[in-house]
Amino acid sequence: MTSRDIGYKLPENVDEAAELLLSDLLMKHLKTLSNMTKEDFDLLCDRVSPYLAEEFKLWQGNEPLLDSCYSNLDSQEVDPTRIILNRVKQMLHDFHGFLVIT
Numbered sequence: 384m385t386s387r388d389i390g391y392k393l394p395e396n397v398d399e400a401a402e403l404l405l406s407d408l409l410m411k412h413l414k415t416l417s418n419m420t421k422e423d424f425d426l427l428c429d430r431v432s433p434y435l436a437e438e439f440k441l442w443q444g445n446e447p448l449l450d451s452c453y454s455n456l457d458s459q460e461v462d463p464t465r466i467i468l469n470r471v472k473q474m475l476h477d478f479h480g481f482l483v484i485t
Contacts (some may be wrong), residue, residue: 394448396447397448397452400439400470401474413475419427423474431468432464433464433466436463436464441464452467
């Protein structure tokens with residue numbers, strides 16, 4: 384298997400990963416995500432977690448991000464991708480102000 388150029392620097396902590404994910408979402412996706420029920424969010428997480436782990440190289444050497452995930456354990460969550468996605472959801476809920484899209 385050959386490695387491919389992903390075109391961006393891999394995130395090294397949970398906040399960087401969450402910010403990178405948020406920066407890729409359209410406004411309508413941000414709104415949908417912020418209004419999701421817990422059940423819908425759980426389904427979304429189940430579907431995107433494998434892709435997220437691959438994209439961020441969680442199991443292929445991105446030790447800084449993996450360490451950050453495990454140092455940010457929230458409740459009983461031990462899946463690093465779910466920790467990142469929970470942070471995305473938290474950032475959306477904590478956001479108060481203007482969103483600048485560049």
